Amino acid sequence: MSDLTIRNLKKSFDDVHIIKGIDLDIKDHEFVVFVGPSGCGKSTLLRLIAGLEEVTSGTIHLDEREITDVAPAKRDLAMVFQSYALYPHMSVRKNMSFALDLAGVDKNEVQRKVEDAARVLELGPLLERKPKALSGGQRQRVAIGRAIVRNPKVFLFDEPLSNLDAALRVLMRLELARLHKELNATMIYVTHDQVEAMTLADKVVVLNAGRVEQVGSPLELYHHPVNQFVAGFIGTPKMAFLKGTVQTAGSDGVSVVLDCGPQYQLPHQATGLKAGDEITLGIRPEHIEVVDKDASPFKVRLDVTEHLGADTYCYINLPNGESLTVRAPGDFSGDYGQDAGLAPDLTQAHLFDATGKTIPRPRNSAQAA
Amino acid sequence: MSDLTIRNLKKSFDDVHIIKGIDLDIKDHEFVVFVGPSGCGKSTLLRLIAGLEEVTSGTIHLDEREITDVAPAKRDLAMVFQSYALYPHMSVRKNMSFALDLAGVDKNEVQRKVEDAARVLELGPLLERKPKALSGGQRQRVAIGRAIVRNPKVFLFDEPLSNLDAALRVLMRLELARLHKELNATMIYVTHDQVEAMTLADKVVVLNAGRVEQVGSPLELYHHPVNQFVAGFIGTPKMAFLKGTVQTAGSDGVSVVLDCGPQYQLPHQATGLKAGDEITLGIRPEHIEVVDKDASPFKVRLDVTEHLGADTYCYINLPNGESLTVRAPGDFSGDYGQDAGLAPDLTQAHLFDATGKTIPRPRNSAQAA
Amino acid sequence: TTVTVGTVNNGDMIIMQRLSAEFEKQHPDIKLDWVILEENVLRQRLTTDIATNGGQFDVMTIGMYEAPIWGKLGWLETMDNLPEDYDIQDVIPSVRDGLSANGTLYALPFYGESSMTFYNKDLFSKAGISMPEQPTWQQMSEFASKTHDPENGIYGMCLRGKPGWGENMALLSTMVNTYGGRWFDEEWKPEINSPQWKEAIGFYIDLMSNYGPPGVSSNGFNENQALFSSGKCAIWVDATSAAGRLLNPKESQVGDSVGFASAPVAVTPKGSGWLWAWALAIPTSSDAKEAAKEFMLWATSKSYIELVGESDGWASVPPGTRASTYDNPKYVQQAPFAALTTQAMQNADPTDSTLEPVPYTGVQFVAIPEFQSIGTQVGKMISGALSKQMTLDEALDSSQKIAEREMKRYYK
Amino acid sequence: MSTSSLPAEGTTHASATSTSVHEERKRQSRLSLAMVSPSVLVLLAWMAVPLAMTLYFSLIRYNLLYPGDNEFVGLENFTFFLTDEGFTAGMTNTLLLVCSVLLISVVVGVLIAVLVDTPFWGRGIVRVLLISPFFIMPTVSALVWKNLLLHPVSGVFAAVWRFFGAEPIDWFSTYPMEAIILIVSWQWVPFAVLLLMTAMQSLDQEQKDAARLDGAGPIAIFWHITLPHLARPIAVVVMIETIFLLSIFAEIFTTTGGGPGYETTNLAYLIYSQALLQFDVGLASAGGLVAVVLANVAAIILIRMIGKNLTDKA
Amino acid sequence: MTLKQGRQLQTVLLGALAWLVALTIFFPIFWMLLTSFKTEIDAFATPPQLFFTPTLENYLEIDERSDYFHFAWNSVVVSFGSTLLGMLLAVPAAYSMAFFETKRTKSTLLWMLSTKMLPPVGVLVPIYLLFKDAGLLDTKTGLVLIYTLINLPIMVWMVYTYFKEIPKEILEAARLDGATAMQEIYRVLLPISKGGLASTVLLSLILSWNEAFWSLNLTASSAAPLTALVASYSSPEGLFWAKLSAVSTLACAPILIFGWLSQKQLVRGLSFGAVK
Numbered sequence A, B: 001m002s003d004l005t006i007r008n009l010k011k012s013f014d015d016v017h018i019i020k021g022i023d024l025d026i027k028d029h030e031f032v033v034f035v036g037p038s039g040c041g042k043s044t045l046l047r048l049i050a051g052l053e054e055v056t057s058g059t060i061h062l063d064e065r066e067i068t069d070v071a072p073a074k075r076d077l078a079m080v081f082q083s084y085a086l087y088p089h090m091s092v093r094k095n096m097s098f099a100l101d102l103a104g105v106d107k108n109e110v111q112r113k114v115e116d117a118a119r120v121l122e123l124g125p126l127l128e129r130k131p132k133a134l135s136g137g138q139r140q141r142v143a144i145g146r147a148i149v150r151n152p153k154v155f156l157f158d159e160p161l162s163n164l165d166a167a168l169r170v171l172m173r174l175e176l177a178r179l180h181k182e183l184n185a186t187m188i189y190v191t192h193d194q195v196e197a198m199t200l201a202d203k204v205v206v207l208n209a210g211r212v213e214q215v216g217s218p219l220e221l222y223h224h225p226v227n228q229f230v231a232g233f234i235g236t237p238k239m240a241f242l243k244g245t246v247q248t249a250g251s252d253g254v255s256v257v258l259d260c261g262p263q264y265q266l267p268h269q270a271t272g273l274k275a276g277d278e279i280t281l282g283i284r285p286e287h288i289e290v291v292d293k294d295a296s297p298f299k300v301r302l303d304v305t306e307h308l309g310a311d312t313y314c315y316i317n318l319p320n321g322e323s324l325t326v327r328a329p330g331d332f333s334g335d336y337g338q339d340a341g342l343a344p345d346l347t348q349a350h351l352f353d354a355t356g357k358t359i360p361r362p363r364n365s366a367q368a369a
Numbered sequence C: 001t002t003v004t005v006g007t008v009n010n011g012d013m014i015i016m017q018r019l020s021a022e023f024e025k026q027h028p029d030i031k032l033d034w035v036i037l038e039e040n041v042l043r044q045r046l047t048t049d050i051a052t053n054g055g056q057f058d059v060m061t062i063g064m065y066e067a068p069i070w071g072k073l074g075w076l077e078t079m080d081n082l083p084e085d086y087d088i089q090d091v092i093p094s095v096r097d098g099l100s101a102n103g104t105l106y107a108l109p110f111y112g113e114s115s116m117t118f119y120n121k122d123l124f125s126k127a128g129i130s131m132p133e134q135p136t137w138q139q140m141s142e143f144a145s146k147t148h149d150p151e152n153g154i155y156g157m158c159l160r161g162k163p164g165w166g167e168n169m170a171l172l173s174t175m176v177n178t179y180g181g182r183w184f185d186e187e188w189k190p191e192i193n194s195p196q197w198k199e200a201i202g203f204y205i206d207l208m209s210n211y212g213p214p215g216v217s218s219n220g221f222n223e224n225q226a227l228f229s230s231g232k233c234a235i236w237v238d239a240t241s242a243a244g245r246l247l248n249p250k251e252s253q254v255g256d257s258v259g260f261a262s263a264p265v266a267v268t269p270k271g272s273g274w275l276w277a278w279a280l281a282i283p284t285s286s287d288a289k290e291a292a293k294e295f296m297l298w299a300t301s302k303s304y305i306e307l308v309g310e311s312d313g314w315a316s317v318p319p320g321t322r323a324s325t326y327d328n329p330k331y332v333q334q335a336p337f338a339a340l341t342t343q344a345m346q347n348a349d350p351t352d353s354t355l356e357p358v359p360y361t362g363v364q365f366v367a368i369p370e371f372q373s374i375g376t377q378v379g380k381m382i383s384g385a386l387s388k389q390m391t392l393d394e395a396l397d398s399s400q401k402i403a404e405r406e407m408k409r410y411y412k
Numbered sequence D: 001m002s003t004s005s006l007p008a009e010g011t012t013h014a015s016a017t018s019t020s021v022h023e024e025r026k027r028q029s030r031l032s033l034a035m036v037s038p039s040v041l042v043l044l045a046w047m048a049v050p051l052a053m054t055l056y057f058s059l060i061r062y063n064l065l066y067p068g069d070n071e072f073v074g075l076e077n078f079t080f081f082l083t084d085e086g087f088t089a090g091m092t093n094t095l096l097l098v099c100s101v102l103l104i105s106v107v108v109g110v111l112i113a114v115l116v117d118t119p120f121w122g123r124g125i126v127r128v129l130l131i132s133p134f135f136i137m138p139t140v141s142a143l144v145w146k147n148l149l150l151h152p153v154s155g156v157f158a159a160v161w162r163f164f165g166a167e168p169i170d171w172f173s174t175y176p177m178e179a180i181i182l183i184v185s186w187q188w189v190p191f192a193v194l195l196l197m198t199a200m201q202s203l204d205q206e207q208k209d210a211a212r213l214d215g216a217g218p219i220a221i222f223w224h225i226t227l228p229h230l231a232r233p234i235a236v237v238v239m240i241e242t243i244f245l246l247s248i249f250a251e252i253f254t255t256t257g258g259g260p261g262y263e264t265t266n267l268a269y270l271i272y273s274q275a276l277l278q279f280d281v282g283l284a285s286a287g288g289l290v291a292v293v294l295a296n297v298a299a300i301i302l303i304r305m306i307g308k309n310l311t312d313k314a
Numbered sequence E: 001m002t003l004k005q006g007r008q009l010q011t012v013l014l015g016a017l018a019w020l021v022a023l024t025i026f027f028p029i030f031w032m033l034l035t036s037f038k039t040e041i042d043a044f045a046t047p048p049q050l051f052f053t054p055t056l057e058n059y060l061e062i063d064e065r066s067d068y069f070h071f072a073w074n075s076v077v078v079s080f081g082s083t084l085l086g087m088l089l090a091v092p093a094a095y096s097m098a099f100f101e102t103k104r105t106k107s108t109l110l111w112m113l114s115t116k117m118l119p120p121v122g123v124l125v126p127i128y129l130l131f132k133d134a135g136l137l138d139t140k141t142g143l144v145l146i147y148t149l150i151n152l153p154i155m156v157w158m159v160y161t162y163f164k165e166i167p168k169e170i171l172e173a174a175r176l177d178g179a180t181a182m183q184e185i186y187r188v189l190l191p192i193s194k195g196g197l198a199s200t201v202l203l204s205l206i207l208s209w210n211e212a213f214w215s216l217n218l219t220a221s222s223a224a225p226l227t228a229l230v231a232s233y234s235s236p237e238g239l240f241w242a243k244l245s246a247v248s249t250l251a252c253a254p255i256l257i258f259g260w261l262s263q264k265q266l267v268r269g270l271s272f273g274a275v276k
């Protein structure tokens, strides 16, 4: 058992408050992913959990035991540092075996484990090199290797795959998922990669400026963000936000006039809304379709389109200065300046009040299938 | 004018050959992206271009002038290092303004430029901090800032956005694109992010183990990879490769029996193929559809599915040990173990001979729209 | 003209430096530049300079050891044509001899010293013994045994033990002399393992092992003075110049109880007390010889002694150079050891200090260039024997070999 | 190569291209050469001239006190120096002194450097206190130690010994070498501290963090992280101290005068007592050259042992 | 007691230990300082006295006898001069060796150090003759020159080690930013290795300040530094420990104060966190 309970955790560097009071429960064997904008305090939070940084206030419990001030070595956790922090004077092999050697693990056992890890991480031929003779991605893999040979109770990964190529990243992701299953370890994972976050996480924690915005399963965050920040942060390309005004708010939903023109009837709960309220409509690129300009009341002119192969992103600047993105199929062809219509899937639309809080919609229409 | 011409460039560290003979032409104002597996030599190639590493053999010309041995400072290029390499003793501001100060640029001008860059990079409030008090992503942005304030002829970016969150990454990407247009500079860019590669590049260079595999526009690579390596490397999730045997090869295309069962008629050029040849069929996840198990001769059992929100990836293990991935819509629901059929879009399929070389298909059927 | 004076950092020279303002007042055209260094550094410094004709110094303070060697080499200006009122005849003859080579005087003595015995009267009377005017080494041993009380931090005998030709060997040479030994025979053959040496050194080692303070083998003049003046030593045999210090309340706690006697003798009184003088000389490389001589004449004159007596008290005048000093009632009154000192000075004859004839001059040294090295190395052997690192025989045999080796280099 | 299309560019670069492909590289290496050479040249001059003179003097009879008698004597000076009774002792003592002080100063230096690396109250003062023995001139420190501290009658140590009811030790006759080592170490530990203390700062905190998570206690961190990090500075301490320690002189001269016996005679002192005392320049030169050879041997052995740390980049 | 308190206690204990070690190591100097305020008799008292009536007589005597400031000024000029000159030579050399390493680098380093291997007693006469002919005897220039030469290898070595610690990417970045070699050194390298350079400067100052062989043998009066002053108070006939202590205190006071003032520079927390 190793449930991690964090209560009102705060951390300041000198006078700058970095972590501003975080409450978090991480269950045993859970795979928790931290996401958040650059500089929001993810690494700091990991370092606090690891015990590398002294907390300013608040507590951390592992099960019943308070570990706020326990030495890092006694917490039985492994960490992949964002900056790798490899031991420069040790070979890759030694870097990976260091913890095991210290723990007095049998030589052959160590060798086996290191070589297993090296195989998985495709580091086999590099085992005798020093870190300085490695490429960025190779260093990062050594850092991962150093953590995974140890089988600790808790893993802390700080953007562990950021410097790997796509193929390797998929492999590593699967490997980490397998590891998570096999070792039954708790994993806390920081990433900026949405795919990683969505595929690996049991639970995603969205951080923003030292605070938790929302905690939930990946799809919950995707479908039911509690506020505009989370909605905008989860999903790529980013959800489009269109400002508008409530026309009518009744039991059958809300009628909204967007500043950019069209008027829509939305199935959201009207409680608390009244005519004239400012709201924001959020709609994801994948929930908008580009149609013929006559097929929709939402008429726009296409801006640049980006062809990614599988998909095409169409960027659209609205006359009132707002902009939105549409994800079209890979074979979509739209030219710069072309007139078109947009057909948003309103059952997938989000509505936010003036403070950015989500206005709930009826469950059934929300969750797909 | 600044055309970069690289001829038969080689580089070894001690006895390890890292760059094994590279020929490359980079036109003035081109945006060239290097992609390739971790450790294939991308950073080394950048460093050779920058003049930070001595070439073992080969030449680099800038326009007519050989710059193989010209001092880095004289090449008028800026680089974002994979490891950032910030000046630890200077504030963020000083880090960014250093080059300008050295060049004797007017104080106000420097201040303006730095503040512009800081605004774009969202570093405004951090200008007086030292690098060690920054988060990983913030450091990376300082490194970018240091390069962009300078307006050099050539930019070298080594995975410059790897530590940024998705939203910021999009912003930065657009910013770099804008910069590229405005400054009319040549940009050489290393990334592992397919979206970046596809959206930014005029030309993508696929490197593998110190060699160039293919050079081409993003969509060319996506649609017409010259070999199995490139096909597998470009596009995510990865293209599925299914082994098979040529049944008949004629003017109307190739008939193939896959090891995993189904038989397909493909529109590819049969020249050089004969019955009995081993081939590999490549099909991207986005070109396969999951259909009812009776609607297709390609019957499979679903493995895990990953829900990303906008998409769902279905992983499928075939009876003969091969595996493939299908990209289904976000609302796709398929359960583990469920039987289903697959409907590949054969016009989008790729065929590779036994050596991995692509067997061309008629142009018209290849390029979408 | 500027006159650079190189001198040693002993108290008398310090006084000279201070009083030289007087000289400069008398000779406004002469400016004095002082280079004051400790003895060893000074010797090295001056030798390098004079031998390489460096010309850095106009007046050099040298000892009885250098004067004849350098004089013979022609490095020093001769000291003839001295003015009448300087009264060179007043200078103690043995000192004059020690500073001359082949009858030519090369340096003017500034102060001189011999060796004598100091004893603590309090401790003696407590032990119920008294010191004869001319004690023998045998008696020394008895007195030491009676006064030795290490439990209370009182040691019977303090003698030099720190190796060096000017350190332990100064004393030991006089002991060897009085036991009838010598450094070299007339053929310049070393005689260090002779029975006389063995007896003398053996006696010394026994004496110090039994009644010496701890740390003898690194004690020199200063350490012994410190021990004696803080009442820890019953007997101390050393330079006469210590006498004034032992009476000076600023340096001594035993001023009231210190007693004086001649340096102890054994077989022969010859060479039982050493003879040393610091003297001023002018190197031939000097470019201000006239002014330098002017200064030297002032600094070694009777009137200078008078000056010191008046300004610093008579106990502080530079001793051991002029007979007239010892005739001066003011001095004799303030310096109870005056008589003993003159006597010792007169008895010590550098040209005749051994029982058997020798080819060299010098009481406690041999005025040849090789001696410094030989003396220092022998001193080290003896300190080795003293601290039981080797036996007496080993030490003396080694010493003999060392000396033979060194001598062979030049006297083949 | 055609430059006709862009004459302006063409002409500006023409010289660069046509003269030499490796022009720039050469310029680079010339620059780096230009940076070393001033030091190398002055040192070369500084070494060559005295060395040549010394070499020459070592082959002639040259005693300052026997001017004019400068005949060529071949290797006599060397034979004389090498056959000296104290030579073996001098060698052993030199070795003993160098090795012990090295060991002490490296070990103690490292420990102290690590100790003062953690912040505590008054760290700045402690640092200065720690390096201050280095501020004291060797002769002075020898005199202070000999007379004020180690003196068996009136020294502080003796008082401490007596306070605990023990018989004070007569350091310079019972443990002469140990006493010298003590004094010399006292002076040279601060040197090691100064160097290592500074070097400690470039140790990356995150490496230590990583090691802490890897279960390394303070000792393991010290052993596996700190020490390897300090390898190069330690190598430098060892090399520099060796050079200084090989010629320790003032401390011996002021305390024991090389005695008792040959107990504390090292090569430098041997040269002094053999040669300089009687101003035998020939002999001193020969001794000096022997010392140079020995120092070189020592240096080469050391370089073999620690050289990898010196140029290796961590 | 919580672990946090435990950690604090540990810090306190380590601090206490550091103080203990520092005070122990400093004790001889403290004792010397104390002795300088004793009379000669007190200085040699048994048992040694911690409490006594302090006197300034030693200092007064020194003031009366010698022109302290003359010697001190010479020391300052000579040691700062040689340090400055040495740094000017050593920094480029170390830079070139640390960052443009060739096969010769190691042997050059070793060779540099080997120039220090000739024992001074062995070369006194040759050097004296050279100095005499060059007219450098008893000049500050001469001393500056010789100190620069004898300390140069050490300075090169030390600066070299500190430079070696610096990740080379940082310099490469500077190079790309258009820094010339000199700018690279002065704008990037030196500030980063400030702590190390401060140590080197301090070390060179100390070594020059305390150098007692050449300074005594090559000067007479006009260029004599403080070592000569000390030599005029050490081991004369008669008790001298209190005076010696006083003069030593005076002799090392300036450099000690300098060290005190510069201690902040010596150890500057620097992390290369800017690279990974």
Ligand SMILES: Nc1ncnc2c1ncn2[C@@H]1O[C@H](COP(=O)(O)OP(=O)(O)OP(=O)(O)O)[C@@H](O)[C@H]1O
Pocket (backbone or CB within 6 Å): A132, A133, A134, A135, A136, A137, A138, A163, B013, B014, B016, B018, B036, B037, B038, B039, B040, B041, B042, B043, B044, B045, B082
């Ligand atoms: N100093 C060196 N000595 C030996 N091999 C080296 C050295 N530096 C790099 N290499 C090797 O060269 C290869 C290419 O390195 P490079 O840094 O160019 O890779 P990369 O393509 O940038 O990889 P990544 O995407 O992981 O950053 C790697 O396999 C690396 O191990």
Ligand SMILES: Nc1ncnc2c1ncn2[C@@H]1O[C@H](COP(=O)(O)OP(=O)(O)OP(=O)(O)O)[C@@H](O)[C@H]1O
Pocket (backbone or CB within 6 Å): A013, A014, A016, A018, A036, A037, A038, A039, A040, A041, A042, A043, A044, A045, A082, B132, B133, B134, B135, B136, B137, B138, B163
């Ligand atoms: N020593 C410090 N002093 C002051 N502020 C600091 C210090 N270290 C970090 N910070 C600030 O704390 C904030 C959080 O840093 P942290 O490294 O936790 O961010 P992060 O969420 O990991 O970001 P990234 O995704 O960029 O790595 C940042 O804004 C950073 O500037």
Ligand SMILES: [Mg+2]
Pocket (backbone or CB within 6 Å): A042, A043, A044, A082, A158, B135, B136, B137
């Ligand atoms: Mg981070």
Ligand SMILES: [Mg+2]
Pocket (backbone or CB within 6 Å): A135, A136, A137, B042, B043, B044, B082, B158
């Ligand atoms: Mg790279």
